Amino acid sequence: SQQGxxxxxxxxxxxxxxxxMNCSYKTSINNLQWYRQNSGRGLVHLILIRSxxxxxxxxxxxxxxxxxxxSSSLLITASRAADTxxxxxxxxxxxxxxxxxxxxxxxxxxxxx
Amino acid sequence: xxxxxxxxxxxVMGMTNKKSLKCEQHLGHNAMYWYKQSAKKPLELxxxxxxxxxxxxNSVPSRFSPECPNSSHLFLHLxxxxxxxxxxxLCASSWPGSPLHFGNxxxxxxx
Numbered sequence: 001s002q003q004g005x006x007x008x009x010x011x012x013x014x015x016x017x018x019x020x021m022n023c024s025y026k027t028s029i030n031n032l033q034w035y036r037q038n039s040g041r042g043l044v045h046l047i048l049i050r051s052x053x054x055x056x057x058x059x060x061x062x063x064x065x066x067x068x069x070x071s072s073s074l075l076i077t078a079s080r081a082a083d084t085x086x087x088x089x090x091x092x093x094x095x096x097x098x099x100x101x102x103x104x105x106x107x108x109x110x111x112x113x
Numbered sequence: 114x115x116x117x118x119x120x121x122x123x124x125v126m127g128m129t130n131k132k133s134l135k136c137e138q139h140l141g142h143n144a145m146y147w148y149k150q151s152a153k154k155p156l157e158l159x160x161x162x163x164x165x166x167x168x169x170x171n172s173v174p175s176r177f178s179p180e181c182p183n184s185s186h187l188f189l190h191l192x193x194x195x196x197x198x199x200x201x202x203l204c205a206s207s208w209p210g211s212p213l214h215f216g217n218x219x220x221x222x223x224x
Binding site: 004033035040041042043044045048088096097098099100101102103104105106 | 117144148153154155156158161163168169203205207209210211212213214215216217218220
């Protein structure tokens with residue numbers, strides 16, 4: 001069974017709106033990471049949040065982590081057309097080395113100009 | 114430029130062919146990874162190398178054979194593949210505990 005699962009599978013919004021994506025996972029984690037993938041390209045790391053952290057910000061990105069609910073959310077504020085991509089959460093269950101980083105299926109975000 | 118270079122970008126091979134995928138990282142990392150990305154499936158971790166030693170092998174069929182000659186280079190040797198092996202193969206590198214840096218992948222089609 002899958003460790004991380006993003007919700008929704010697809011999200012379409014207008015430029016300037018906020019986008020929220022959620023991730024649920026099953027087992028205890030060391031950290032949770034969010035990545036972005038543009039079509040036909042590799043994944044790009046966005047934010048890493050450790051299990052003892054509750055919230056982290058990076059520019060227009062805000063990530064929360066609720067270990068009691070085994071869930072995380074990624075908020076992109078004031079979205080732009082260039083934010084159109086697939087977004088993945090990844091959980092580290094390897095004790096911190098990232099050697100067993102497992103990914104969900106992703107959320108496909110479309111930002112319409 | 115991601116710092117992780119994969120070649121070739123696209124590969125079409127028959128089921129009886131032998132080919133190799135190459136990955137090179139210029140970031141000084143000591144861990145390298147192979148992931149498989151198929152449509153509508155989560156990324157699947159295939160192999161992990163740390164300091165040129167394999168530390169993770171995720172029950173991958175023997176028709177996939179990894180090789181890590183040094184900490185900057187990683188290969189995936191392919192032979193007698195099946196059509197279901199068609200996918201995007203992604204290489205990544207990192208320091209232990211740090212986020213992964215991915216290449217842009219090799220799109221493999223098995224005919």
